[in-house]
Amino acid sequence: MTFGRGGAASVVLNVGGARYSLSRELLKDFPLRRVSRLHGCRSERDVLEVCDDYDRERNEYFFDRHSEAFGFILLYVRGHGKLRFAPRMCELSFYNEMIYWGLEGAHLEYCCQRRLDDRMSDTHTFHAADELGREQPRPAGPEAAPSRRWLERMRRTFEEPTSSLAAQILASVSVVFVIVSMVVLCASTLPDWRAAAAADNRSLDDRSRIIEAICIGWFTAECIVRFIVSKNKCEFVKRPLNIIDLLAITPYYISVLMTVFTGENSQLQRAGVTLRVLRMMRIFWVIKLARHFIGLQTLGLTLKRCYREMVMLLVFICVAMAIFSALSQLLEHGLDLETSNKDFASIPAACWWVIISMTTVGYGDMYPITVPGRILGGVCVVSGIVLLALPITFIYHSFVQCYHELKFRSARYSRSLSAEFLN
Template sequence: EEPTSSLAAQVLATVSILFVIVSMVVLCASTLPEYTAESVREPSGIIEAICIGWFTAECIVRFIVSKNKCEFVRRPLNIIDLLAITPYYISVLMTVFTGENSQLQRAGVTLRVLRMMRIFWVIKLARHFIGLQTLGLTLKRCYREMVMLLVFICVAMAIFSALSQLLENGLDLGTKNKDYASIPAACWWVIISMTTVGYGDMCPITVPGRILGGICVVSGIVLLALPITFIYHSFVQCYHELKFRSARYSRSLSAEFLN
């Protein structure tokens, strides 16, 4: 649970990080068209089994040595570990009981979704990097600000999407913009405009629509900036707290070892 507590813990943390990286590379490679070849799929299957074995053993050992088993089961990171490991064993069991090969199983939508859940292994890195821990703690503490930000965006999106649909397509001005045929379609334009992304796949062509687009962009900048200050200060505070907690825990382990 504390990778910096000892040299052995640091070695195990490094090995775990390497397994996560290898697993992610295999997962990404499995989506390539060339992955269907047997010469490629068989070695990657072996690598996948080794990674699953390591993660399973790690999870079991951590459960055995944990002092509070109920708290261990309730921790979000441990739940994510279980959700990431389970799909592999489900696929293996289906192979044993149905006799189908793995390629046919992956054709099922459910199994493909379960297989992609392995991407959550990236979150395992939160145990080894204080930055990811800080991000998670910040989101937990700033949920009110996040909800407030979401409300701001939803209200602005409702207003600007309705107005843009009216100005670009709803009024009979001789020029109708088919990209704004409905309010839900205009919502996409509002989102990419308020976040200043601007893909360019749809844009207003009328003068009132362009004026509204400028107001939408400026409003998005202001609305997004309002809660960011609170989130930033919370992030800095959480980072210093975790740094202090980690240093204190390391000192206590060192003192216990010397005694």
């Protein structure tokens, strides 16, 4: 940290009138992200992006935040107790203080997490309301160009289904096209459909291809328009939903190009493995529904934020599979070769039994026949239930927070839609 008085061995944090002295070395690796960012500041401008004010003479940093809440947070990060809500303080206010200093809801005690979830359910709000406010487009002033206002209106119409009446109509049409394409895709795999197509001299296939072309045309036009009106073209390409749109549209055009260059008829093409795979990739269109339904958006956002917990869950399963598969192979096949269980002839084969046992699926295609193997199977099932349940608490709380975050966003656009309708 080069900003400030070079000879000072410590810095002072003034949070709502309460002063705390910290050494520079402690400041570097401080558990609170906002405080540790002070160590990397090189100018007064950088400092004022982190705190509210700075006194160069006393090397004191001012934060206009709740002093009592910071005291509770500071005790927690120093290892003096567990993080709980401050007495006589709103749960949402304390949670906003946590987010400001760099903590998350998972740091709270379980009882406090339950209180927070209940409060968020009642008020339909979430911790990132300020961030959403910054994301919302500001009303265009008189000096704004009419073309820019028109582009902003088009962007909101295509990106936010609840932002206006036109956006809702557009979203409904897109949902109808997705449903129609999925129905045609599923029906084309039925034996009766193929028999009817053969008897009708492939006219049924021709009609299904026309429907497919219409759906692809709609999705392509929608994707192109959203790309044109987007603010940041590079950011648009990186968004997961837009990548899914490309994955759903591209196979159709690849199959059309293959038809043009190979000159094969449609019946021979469908016999090819490559084209059948490309045709089946239309199933990605179902994921397009996430653009219009909060539930699917919540699932995707939860998986994005809980990737550490998901990795931890996979590690638990892999470790348990390695242990139980080796033991089951030994007990069922390795000890007595004369009465050995052929289903457990190798550790990879035993891994299949372990995974279906830990997840309590139990297909019954393979099972232990010895007494020690059955005891091990019971331990494997119980261990699977426990290991799978361990990260669920973190994933659940993240799911609740993501749901209320997206619901709050939808409520804001619904209010703007109501105002537009009244006007």
